[in-house]
Every structure is written in C-alpha cells, then in structure tokens.
Amino acid sequence: DAGVTQSPTHLIKTRGQHVTLRCSPISGHKSVSWYQQVLGQGPQFIFQYYEKEERGRGNFPDRFSARQFPNYSSELNVNALLLGDSALYLCASSLWGRNTDTQYFGPGTRLTVL
C-alpha cells in the first residue's frame, strides 16, 4: 500500500508569492494534518482536517489556509510568502484524527523562499 504522498518535492518561490502544497493520505485514512518543520527544529502543527472539516489550528497567521477534499486529499495554501516561511512542510494522515491515533508522515515538501 502507498504511504502518504506529497507534491511537489521541492519548491522555490520569491517573497510575496503564493504557494499550494498537496497531500494524499493513506487509503482509508480520513484525517490529514499539516506541520511546518524549520531546519533543526521539531515539526510544528499548522492544521488538522477530518471529514473535510477543520478540527484544529496551530499558532500560524491567516496567510496559511488549507482544505480537504471529498477523496480526503488536502491542500495547504500560503499567501504573501515571507523568508521565514522557508521550511519542510509535512503532511500526516491518521484514521480518525484522534490525539491517540498514529500519525503517518509523508516525505514533505521543501519550500525555499528567496
């Protein structure tokens, strides 16, 4: 079975631009979470979606938004990019999105903002 897949693998943008990152969860998983991992730090929670509804949001500005589609795939959008948005963006899927559910991470999208 395929694991969590993310696209693109790498992305280079300039300040002020907009970016869309995509994630496909493990088949049968209904919840997707997004995390930002800055170099040398642990992942930080951005959003969680379950059954197309936003269930949780971390401490990120409104420039960050996300959505989940009927097939449970998800998009993360970031507007008005800043240099500080350069990071590895990780998507994780789980069965039900409960805090005790195992979260399986994808390989991430490496975003560089110049």
Add this chain to the structure above:
Amino acid sequence: QQQVKQSPQSLIVQKGGISIINCAYENTAFDYFPWYQQFPGKGPALLIAIRPDVSEKKEGRFTISFNKSAKQFSLHIMDSQPGDSATYFCAAGGSQGNLIFGKGTKLSVKP
C-alpha cells in the same frame, strides 16, 4: 512556551552501547506519547508510543519509560547500531488531535 522539552540536543554513542533521550512535558491533559525517528530528507517515522497508564513499553531494542508523577518520559535504544544514526523526536498528543514535538536529538552511533 515550549510544552515538550527534549534533551540532549545531540548524542554520540559507541556501537553496542545504550542511547538515552529524555523528554518532559507540562500539560497533564496529554495522554499519548510517541517517539519518531527522522532521517535526512525524509519525514518522521513512528518508532514506539506509550499511554500514561503504562510505565514502560518495549519493542525490540527500543524501550519507553514513563513517569507520570514527574511528567517525564524517555527513550532507550539498546545495542545501538550505526543504522540508528538519525534525529529522534519525542511528542505528546494534544487536544486538537495534533502532536506537540520536542526539538529533537541528533544521535550518532560510532562503529
């Protein structure tokens, strides 16, 4: 405010030795504590996890010890191997279904 504190930041261990990584948490509402392993260029992969009603859990060479009263938990890697060289993250399950991660420990196992 960092809710999960992890130490040490880096660790060097000889092949066959024991690697020990410690974490402390603040929020008593956390009730799920996983450990993830991350290799360069990859996403984190679950190693082992524990619930607070258990004081110890062992899977192969990996053991979690949990001290609920001290709000601390640790990962022990027995018979450490060069292939174990990676960054290890402890985490705690939050109320939003999210994970709160420590800052990570970079483990190097010398042959």
